[in-house]
Amino acid sequence: MTREEKLIDICAEVLMVEPQKLSLDTTRDEVDTFDSLAIVMIVSELCDALQITVRSEKMEMVEIEKIADFLKLLD
């Protein structure tokens, strides 16, 4: 499983949406449950799944408007 596929799976679980309905281009406006708490929950799950740490300063620098934006946190 690629990290992009893992990201979609995590987003689907947190946002309570079928994975098939999500893509990297899915925006916050398209999913009701895609709020600020969901963003933190997704980052937290990503950190656990990929065994990485994302510092608060980096989160403040990255604007999450669509699912692909989470990948910027991993660079």
Add this chain to the structure above:
Amino acid sequence: MTVHHIGYLVKSIDRASVKFFGELGYRNEGTTVYDEFRKINILFMVNGDYRIELIESAADDSMTGGLIKKLGVSPYHICYQVDSIEEAKVELEKQGYIMTAAPEAAPALDGRRVAFFYHRDIGLIELLEVKQ
């Protein structure tokens, strides 16, 4: 860390406080305070050693507007007292917590600073800075 209070999402502080007072033995600690930054109303109530913070959304774009839609009326965070939020943040981030709200003064807590953190295993916590 010492617990300061439990944060409790409510739809109406007036209605909830009547229930906490009447059936559950809590009394008001101060009066309802409007937090302009977070766009919420807050009332603290105490029952013995336990303090709860009733939080009511005051605008559609308030800090808790989305939360109450998602969680309903419910307790949703525990607030802990710390000497320094910055020092605690360093330690919490090492343990996998993510800061969800940066330190800001809280009008309902005499202007003392609070910050929120999230961990996937325990959800939201709040830190209240109580400098000695």
